[in-house]
Amino acid sequence: MEAKQICSHKAFHAQKMHKVNLFETERMFCDLYCFEPGQEQKTHAHAGADKIYYVLEGCGTFHIGGDSQELGAQTMVLAPADVEHGVVNTSDERLVLLVYMAPKP
Numbered sequence: 713m714e715a716k717q718i719c720s721h722k723a724f725h726a727q728k729m730h731k732v733n734l735f736e737t738e739r740m741f742c743d744l745y746c747f748e749p750g751q752e753q754k755t756h757a758h759a760g761a762d763k764i765y766y767v768l769e770g771c772g773t774f775h776i777g778g779d780s781q782e783l784g785a786q787t788m789v790l791a792p793a794d795v796e797h798g799v800v801n802t803s804d805e806r807l808v809l810l811v812y813m814a815p816k817p
Contacts, residue, residue, distance in 0.1 A: 718768065722808055724748055729801075740814035747772065747801035747808075755798035763791040763813045765799065770807035773800045 714735070721732050721744055729751045732744040745753065747770075755775055765774065771784035777795040782802065791797035801807040 741816050743811045745809040752800040753798050755796050757796045758817050760793050761817050762793050765789050766810040768808045770805045771803050772807045773802045
């Protein structure tokens with residue numbers, strides 16, 4: 713069994729949002745996305761792949777399919793396949809997300 717303590721894998725970079733892979737198979741991946749204040753994941757879409765964002769720490773503004781909403785800790789949101797999505801850390805604190813995507817692009 714492969715188990716991980718999520719908090720020990722957090723990593724931040726001053727220049728841009730940082731992704732830390734936790735698990736990956738042929739069918740899916742699970743990453744930590746770590747944002748300093750003001751950092752973003754630019755809006756994009758994945759053909760045929762659904763993505764789930766779960767906010768572990770902090771809050772940020774999520775843009776999904778033309779809608780925008782600020783979400784905080786212990787909130788999750790779905791970015792369906794083929795729908796544009798992105799995240800901006802609009803707070804003064806760090807933002808940490810647990811992100812799942814399947815099928816893996």
